[in-house]
Amino acid sequence: MNSRNRSHVLTAQFAPRVSARGFVLKPCCNHMFRRRAQRLCSPAMGEFDLIARFFQRPVRRSPLGVGDDCALLAPATGMQLAVSTDLLIEGRHFLSTVDPERLGHKCLAVNLSDLAACGARPLAFTLALSLPQADEAWLAPFSRGLLALADAHGCELVGGDTTRGPLSICITVFGEVPAGQALLRSGARAGDDLWVSGTLGDARLALEVFRGTLLVDAAVFEAARRRLEQPEPRVALGLALRGVASAAIDVSDGLLGDLGHILKRSQVGASVDREAVRALLAAGSAVDAARQLDFALSGGDDYELCFAAPPNALAAVRAAGAATGTPVTRIGRIDAQPGLRLLDAQGQALPVPHASFDHFA
Numbered sequence: 125m126n127s128r129n130r131s132h133v134l135t136a137q138f139a140p141r142v143s144a145r146g147f148v149l150k151p152c153c154n155h156m157f158r159r160r161a162q163r164l165c166s167p168a169m170g171e172f173d174l175i176a177r178f179f180q181r182p183v184r185r186s187p188l189g190v191g192d193d194c195a196l197l198a199p200a201t202g203m204q205l206a207v208s209t210d211l212l213i214e215g216r217h218f219l220s221t222v223d224p225e226r227l228g229h230k231c232l233a234v235n236l237s238d239l240a241a242c243g244a245r246p247l248a249f250t251l252a253l254s255l256p257q258a259d260e261a262w263l264a265p266f267s268r269g270l271l272a273l274a275d276a277h278g279c280e281l282v283g284g285d286t287t288r289g290p291l292s293i294c295i296t297v298f299g300e301v302p303a304g305q306a307l308l309r310s311g312a313r314a315g316d317d318l319w320v321s322g323t324l325g326d327a328r329l330a331l332e333v334f335r336g337t338l339l340v341d342a343a344v345f346e347a348a349r350r351r352l353e354q355p356e357p358r359v360a361l362g363l364a365l366r367g368v369a370s371a372a373i374d375v376s377d378g379l380l381g382d383l384g385h386i387l388k389r390s391q392v393g394a395s396v397d398r399e400a401v402r403a404l405l406a407a408g409s410a411v412d413a414a415r416q417l418d419f420a421l422s423g424g425d426d427y428e429l430c431f432a433a434p435p436n437a438l439a440a441v442r443a444a445g446a447a448t449g450t451p452v453t454r455i456g457r458i459d460a461q462p463g464l465r466l467l468d469a470q471g472q473a474l475p476v477p478h479a480s481f482d483h484f485a
């Protein structure tokens with residue numbers, strides 16, 4: 125059975141509650157063990173063998189990597205450290221059937237996406253891994269996917285923690301940004317243009333196919349599934365937008381919700397062009413118009429950048445997109461009036477669908 129079919133079986137069996145961020149397949153386990161008692165030990169491969177085999181690699185730019193009590197980082201003079209953590213839990217953020225190589229990629233990608241949103245250059249990361257068992261057949265492809273993306277971004281694995289438990293993966297990423305130049309959620313100003321990179325909603329389309337609520341051509345599904353399972357963080361674009369964008373966020377929980385964070389932190393509102401957003405779904409022709417809009421507006425798991433920039437930076441935004449090979453689309457405008465307005469082609473305000481996923485809502 126291929127993994128797509130397995131996923132269908134899983135979804136049917138567990139009747140998942142869908143979310144923009146993934147599935148809930150089973151209730152969380154809240155076992156409390158003493159830390160050492162949770163240590164991962166297998167007769168074939170102990171904790172330290174496992175680390176040495178799959179995660180210990182020589183460092184080039186960091187002064188000290190895996191193997192001591194702490195790693196050491198050396199951000200360049202005048203730089204600030206940008207730090208972000210993301211935790212991924214099996215059954216909540218990813219299907220248990222996902223290809224481990226793609227999962228390794230995604231775990232780091234979602235963290236690098238946060239650095240991208242801040243305009244920070246990746247330096248290093250740590251990996252806290254909880255695993256049911258020391259399974260080489262899982263660890264080898266997982267570490268391959270993880271470290272390939274790390275190498276592609278010059279981001280070194282410098283430490284972590286490894287323990288036995290339900291599968292969960294927590295990565296903390298460290299980047300550097302010239303002091304005072306980080307892109308923040310709080311910098312948007314009335315009159316700024318509102319932009320989005322790449323495409324939105326395709327990850328959600330793949331999720332709906334996994335759920336069995338949607339049937340699309342195999343090629344459309346494969347492309348969308350890649351967006352869900354192997355997102356490419358927009359690091360180069362984030363760097364190119366330093367000094368150009370006034371505010372930025374990465375779209376992980378759906379455009380509406382994530383844009384909402386910019387609006388709140390910047391104390392502004394926005395008008396968003398419905399047709400511009402609808403057109404952001406790459407697989408647009410595969411679904412009806414209502415779903416196109418829904419996926420693009422609140423799909424989640426996109427890992428694109430949503431950012432604001434003053435109108436006189438329009439050419440600079442386009443140049444940043446071109447220089448980094450990233451499509452950028454203007455989707456609206458920042459307003460002084462609080463709230464989010466969705467406008468049709470005639471400029472008439474439309475009802476705004478409810479916002480994005482919240483783990484505790």
Ligand code: ADP
Binds near residue numbers: 194
């Ligand atoms: P400590 O007990 O001091 O926390 P550990 O015995 O847990 O150290 O880990 C030994 C070394 O291996 C440390 O340098 C730690 O950062 C590193 N390490 C542990 N797990 C991982 C992992 N999954 N990936 C990368 N490095 C790891």
Ligand code: MG
Binds near residue numbers: 284285286
């Ligand atoms: Mg440790």
